Amino acid sequence: MQDPQQSAMDETLSKREFNVLVGQYSERVYNHAYRMLGNREDAEEATMDVFLKIHKGLSDFRGDAKLSTWIWRITVNVCLSRRSKRKAETVLTDSENPEETIVDPSMNPEEHLLKEESREQLARLIAELPEQEASAIALFYLEGMNYGEITAILSIPAGTVATALHRGREKLRRKLCVERTKT
Amino acid sequence: MKCEEFRSRVQDELDRIGDEILPAEFREHADTCAQCGPFFESLIAVHRALRHLPRVSPPAELITALSKLDKPVYVPMKLSWSPDIRLAAAMVAPALLPYIAQALSFTLLQQILEMSILSLGMALFGIAALKPSFLGGPEYRVAPEKT
Numbered sequence: 607m608q609d610p611q612q613s614a615m616d617e618t619l620s621k622r623e624f625n626v627l628v629g630q631y632s633e634r635v636y637n638h639a640y641r642m643l644g645n646r647e648d649a650e651e652a653t654m655d656v657f658l659k660i661h662k663g664l665s666d667f668r669g670d671a672k673l674s675t676w677i678w679r680i681t682v683n684v685c686l687s688r689r690s691k692r693k694a695e696t697v698l699t700d701s702e703n704p705e706e707t708i709v710d711p712s713m714n715p716e717e718h719l720l721k722e723e724s725r726e727q728l729a730r731l732i733a734e735l736p737e738q739e740a741s742a743i744a745l746f747y748l749e750g751m752n753y754g755e756i757t758a759i760l761s762i763p764a765g766t767v768a769t770a771l772h773r774g775r776e777k778l779r780r781k782l783c784v785e786r787t788k789t
Numbered sequence: 790m791k792c793e794e795f796r797s798r799v800q801d802e803l804d805r806i807g808d809e810i811l812p813a814e815f816r817e818h819a820d821t822c823a824q825c826g827p828f829f830e831s832l833i834a835v836h837r838a839l840r841h842l843p844r845v846s847p848p849a850e851l852i853t854a855l856s857k858l859d860k861p862v863y864v865p866m867k868l869s870w871s872p873d874i875r876l877a878a879a880m881v882a883p884a885l886l887p888y889i890a891q892a893l894s895f896t897l898l899q900q901i902l903e904m905s906i907l908s909l910g911m912a913l914f915g916i917a918a919l920k921p922s923f924l925g926g927p928e929y930r931v932a933p934e935k936t
Contacts, residue, residue: 628855636847650851657855728838746804747839753804772800779835 624661627677632657634749635681641744642685644733648692655684671758678745678759686737724782731778739774742767790818795825799832808833879915886911 632653639652659680667676732740741760745751753764760767795818802811819829886907 624858625856628852632847632852632855633844636851637844640845641842646845646848649845650848653847653851654854657858661858725838725842728835729842743839747842748844768801768804771804775800775832775835775839778839779831782835783831 624664627660627664628657631677635677637748638678638681638744639685641729641732641748642740643688643692644730648688652681652684652688655688656681659684675755675758678749679761682741682745682759686741689737728778728782731781732774735774735777738762738766738770739777742770743774743778746771790814792818792822792825795819795822796828799829803832803836808836882911882914 635656636649636653639656640646640649643649643652656677660677663676663680667673671679732743734740735743738760742756745756745759751759753767756767757764762770795815799811799815802815815829819826889907
């Protein structure tokens with residue numbers, strides 16, 4: 607039979623470990639969820655879901671993958687699951703305005719994108735990208751991960767990660783160019 | 790550098806080494822090509838904007854709620870029968886087993902088969918009737934405030 611004192615110590619240790627993870631990952635998980643889902647309410651709920659799953663699975667974590675990879679897998683899966691449930695995503699398709707549409711060469715695109723409203727627009731557009739592209743963009747740019755790390759989290763080949771990144775970025779570029787020409 | 794090569798390589802290079810140290814040949818082509826120039830400028834602009842997307846802070850209440858997630862609480866399954874009926878069923882069923890087997894048996898092989906099936910059935914019945922505690926599951930809750 608387990609010593610109650612030992613059990614209490616284990617519990618405290620586990621609680622402490624979990625709180626360390628909350629400190630290390632809550633902001634990052636929340637940001638990822640916010641970029642993937644596009645609003646704060648969903649991001650909060652997704653973050654809660656992620657940490658419930660971490661809490662539930664921490665004692666069973668076998669170390670087959672790195673702890674960070676495991677946490678990001680949970681995060682990505684929770685966000686994707688919420689997105690598919692919501693069914694409100696407006697997917698940018700390749701057929702949308704395939705032509706180059708920058709019509710105002712006097713305006714620097716970078717200056718335009720540095721505006722607060724444009725950055726918000728960009729963030730909103732990430733949430734509208736197809737799942738794999740949005741995940742790859744969020745992990746690459748927000749978390750600064752390389753292809754290898756994204757490959758491990760999304761369980762897809764490096765070539766697919768590259769394609770998802772390129773397609774996602776290209777859709778954002780085209781969409782932003784269209785938005786710019788409208789304004 | 791040709792336009793085709795430029796377009797097929799520029800995104801890979803951007804991912805691999807970033808825009809600051811992109812080989813000069815890309816810039817040179819972009820500067821001299823009417824089609825690739827605007828494409829390159831807007832691509833770099835999106836790349837930089839994505840890299841500098843502002844981070845958002847999670848609400849303090851969320852962090853507080855996360856840090857209060859308690860240890861899993863054991864929640865036993867709900868029992869469908871009253872304890873008396875479950876106890877009676879668990880005691881009577883094995884006692885009846887030999888009589889049921891004898892009534893059904895004609896050959897030794899049949900008897901062995903029937904005994905095996907009945908034993909398995911009774912074991913499942915016993916588990917279903919008693920619903921031992923290990924069939925329960927963990928549940929998570931937010932820890933109450935300490936006063």
